[in-house]
Amino acid sequence: MTDVTLIDTTVRDGNQSNWGATGLDTGMMLQIAPVMERVGFEAIDFTTSTHMAVAVRFKQEDPWERLRLFRAACPTTKLSFLTTGMRFISWETASEELMEFAFRLLVNNGIDRFAVMDPMNNVPAMLNMAQITRKAGGGQIVAALTFTLSPLHDDAHFADAARRLTASGHFDKLYLKDPGGLVTPERARTLMPALKAACGAAPLEFHSHCTIGLGPFSYLEAAEDAPCLHTAAGPAANGTSQPSMLNIIANLRDLGHSVDVDDEAAAEMGAYFTALAQAEGLQHGVPGEFDRAYFRHQMPGGMMGTMKRQLAETKRLHLLPQVLAEVEKVRADLGYPIMVTPFSQVVGTQALLNVLSGERYATVPDEVTRYVLGRFGAPAMPLDPQVEDRIKSSKRAKELEAEPKMASLDELRARIGKQYSDEEFLLRAVMPADQVDAMKAAGPARRIYDPKSRPVVDLVKGLTAKKGLGHVKIEKPGFTLELKGGAA
Template sequence: MNEIEFIDTTLRDAHQSLWGVKMSTAMAYQIAAVVDRAGYKALDIAAPAHFVFLIRHFRENPWERLRLLCEKIRKTPLSIMMLASSFVTFNPMKGPIFDLMMKRCYANGLRRIQPMDASNNMSDIDETVQYAKNAGLEVVVPLIFSITPVHTDEHFAQKARDAVAMGAHALYLKDPGGLLTPERIRTLVPAIQKNLNGLRLELHSHCTTGLAPLCYLEAVKLGVTTMHTASLPLANGSSQPSVENILKNVRRLGFWDRMDDESLKIIADYFSSAARCEGLPVGAPLEFDLWQYEHQIPGGVISNLSRQLLDIGQAHRFDEVVEESIRVRKDLGYPIMVTPFSQYVVTQATLNVLLGERYKEVIDEVIKLAMGYYGRQAGDVDQDLLDRLESLPKTKEYAHWEVPRPTIKELRGKYGLEVSDDELLLRILCQGENDIKAMHAAGPIKTYYPYPQKPLMALIKNWAVRNKPSYVYIRKGDFSLKLGKHVK
């Protein structure tokens, strides 16, 4: 039987899905050496959106984070996932900026890139792919899955042919909404495999509907040998399947692997303790939800929508907004519900519902999307919507717009003539220098992470920062402690 290999998502996509990116460098650093010896094929460890969050939330330098983790991770290749058709997620930019980014990724320890276009337009990422290959990175191109009348098996087969012709080293089927079913796997995977010309196909799904573990096993039976998984505490829910579960089942099917069970247990125990100490959730299986297949909105966007409607006293209109999102998506030609398109669709749907009239106000991003600003969608934009947009003054501004291709000299003129290449890229990602200055002011990244070893101290720390109760009382045997807040 074939060997089954695993890509670990614990240090990137898994904690993004379950913890909102709240994994500090110290938390990752302390367990990194164990992750390195666990037997993974590669580690999904970085993304530009993570760079920005690290800077703004933790005041940590993401390049320094990579260099620190490379001290502990010596043999397993590190991977970055990024939009390769737009350097800044909500502000498209192409050209030399990607050449510089690929070179600095390699220089800072990354060895693999997963370059994505949100519409699966390979022509829009070809330039970045060539830059990545020239820099020495392995290029693993995603085919982003979606369920619409236009996203057929043949659609994905053609995208696979395009990726192979572009020079990808491997491909992976990326299912951000957890929409794959075992039945669709049985038709889709063979359709893609026939067009790979011998390249490896990986599978990356989320457990949003609870079916991802079953889909992984069906894919294995069909010859897919590389699976994206997370350590058990950071698996399931809106994250990936657990490595423990998939490993147990593929072994049961007779496949073999190089994974080290002892290391996997240490990793799982570590993150279970870290989650408990930090007050963060651990993943749990979700019940099947048929509605997910209708709206296809990612879990993070759904939770943000719910919170925002609650904040403005409109929580009771949640279902209306979700139903309107289905209609808006159809109007726009079925964009895949992945960043940034899912945010655009839901924002416009929210306006349509709250204002009581469809497209009474249209956000700039929807105008740009309909005008092809973000590339061609798989379906056609609704003609009535196009007619509505053509009457808007802003539409004329975007009619002949092209993605900017600034030179590095031009970017330095805007963001800093004397800064290093690494800092220039961070300033561009953050759209300015204020966050970068605050990051520098915070000093070097701390690598000591005590909490998994000292749960009592973590408990005291967590209670001390809460508004309620006014005190906490701890007693064990002859020892007792009463901790209260000091009120000035």
């Protein structure tokens, strides 16, 4: 049978899919990094530019520091960065100069694997991005071919794209990226052999989600032709995330496949994230029930997690079914874009606004307008003429059409200031200054984390917040904590 290797997605896609990308901070990742190093992963799916922005915006943590520290704690396992087209953090289309600069900084700070994805599966664009990445010093470069359902996207279509990508010599590997968890076991039996034949000597990987419960079954069908599978640990698995690492290992071995990992380290990693999720009140992923509606709206796991978080924060989670129905309509209006970053955000955000406002396209975000103006390329099918005309004829569309091209790095340096490091300068070039200022003011991220200490920390915070409380003593066998307030 087949020797199967694993790519771990816990800190990136698992965190995003099940916890809206905000569940983990730097200390939580660093605590388990040495154990992850021991497991024997082929690579760790570590970050994207969007996740770097989340570190700044929600955690006030420096994503470059996070990368360097994790690299030091996990020195030999490849750390992977996923590109999402010609953009870095900002929704704006970036210049090749800026992308090469960003990739060079990623390499310098510890990234040694790049997964190159184009949100339209545009082969020339992916080849160009691979060349930019290689020029910037990228080590292993992997083509991420995104799966979707439409009359156009049959096995022959994907095989042709895979052949063109791998025959170029610009890619070391190829993986099929199934963000919606839509590859059925039956489709895996035909698609994976077709991709394997098209890739020639280039190894094949498979990345899917458990959103409607298909991922664990499709992985077992795919393993013979795609002997590198993307999994996540503990509660960061299942849900809208990837299949569970320990479960997939057990099932692969039961079929006779070999999975060469350190079982003790894998179990320790799973136990750590289980304890972390319990301490932090994070949802423990469970396999999703089969829901045929996903074959229509095709909402990917990461965006589904983010959308649920946004609705829950505004106490409107009950609107999720209505929003998903609207996603299907908006996707049709916009020419059936592949539901992957940034298009899943474009479609999902517009659908959410349509439902919340009660009027379709009453509010149109700039990202949607730029999409309609063709800034992200041409969709596979025509846009709805009425929607296209409404958006293109708007005042905001004319303003965006008149926008100057992104400034050069020299121009950005002159505008932002030359006193910053390259890493901080890049953040300031693509993010609001106040968010970067808040990150800097917060100081270095914590380096350690112990899920067992969370209840004590919460108790101390609650007690110290009480007014008029001058003396607190907590005792249990082998432990005493005494706090005394100062004079009023």
